[in-house]
Amino acid sequence: MDIRGLNGQFNSTLDEKGRILLPSKLREQLKDCSLVLTRGIDKCLWLFPEGEWSKISHLLLDRSSLFKAKSQMIQRRLLAPATELTIDKNGRLKIPSSLQRSAGLIRDCLFIGLDDHVEIWDEEQYVEFEEKCESEVKDAWEEFGDLG
Amino acid sequence: MDIRGLNGQFNSTLDEKGRILLPSKLREQLKDCSLVLTRGIDKCLWLFPEGEWSKISHLLLDRSSLFKAKSQMIQRRLLAPATELTIDKNGRLKIPSSLQRSAGLIRDCLFIGLDDHVEIWDEEQYVEFEEKCESEVKDAWEEFGDLG
């Protein structure tokens, strides 16, 4: 199914068994979708409704070739780690341990809605990342204004 | 048999006898195929379902010539090391020691599904390789976005 309008920022904690509660607002929006989780471009995970993900993955696969180093790398980095998730009876997701590690998830996490997908960050990692980007945000904002 | 849609990223360990467990999801997908293992282009091994491998190997042979140094090189590097594997009763593969050496497999390994084949990396080698490629991935991703 195709979902848009995912938004909001929520805290949630990962337990020792690698489970994390999907915040209720997101759960509400996503309850009828299959979900796909994969590594994001930054140090986070991306959670997609299956419909949105399949658009992206097909586009990538169509353009990829065993003979092109770049497309192989994109496949390794984004397509391969993708895994289908289900929401358990308590509304939680099980994050595979390899994905926990790649995003550096420890315990306190952040869900960030980005319209067609949701990012999952380790809270500490995210604060760090945001600081690092603060100056870039200002530049990006000015640049953005020039386009209008 | 012809298999597509191989994906996922899995850890597995090579034991002292050169055996490695094929992760259960891949095992499920590959249980009815003969498998071919050969050296990959990067420092890894390539595991192909026989059907996909035969496409590739024929393609390579068709384009190659005794008189061209490059095609001889490709034959030596990719076709010659190819060996047929079987899955044992416990779901493991026996990796010939020459292939272990060429990919630098020690103990902790990574299986990476790439649609029509699976790569087998030494974990440490892969982490190193990925770091080296991280910026390239970001560029490729932006480029990809411009096409959509």
Added chain:
DNA sequence: CTACAAATTCCCACTTTTTCCCACTATCAT
């Protein structure tokens, strides 16, 4: 051709991880 060592295969047993359920607490509105 035989005898011995090395390597491979087969099989069993153990450990770890994952999955499925259920129980408990907290908060809020009725």
Added chain:
DNA sequence: ATGATAGTGGGAAAAAGTGGGAATTTGTAG
């Protein structure tokens, strides 16, 4: 209070993963 939703934790069965001994094959030197 009471019942509903949100959030946490943990036990136990099942599945996945790991190691190693014994049997069998292979290869080699006498």
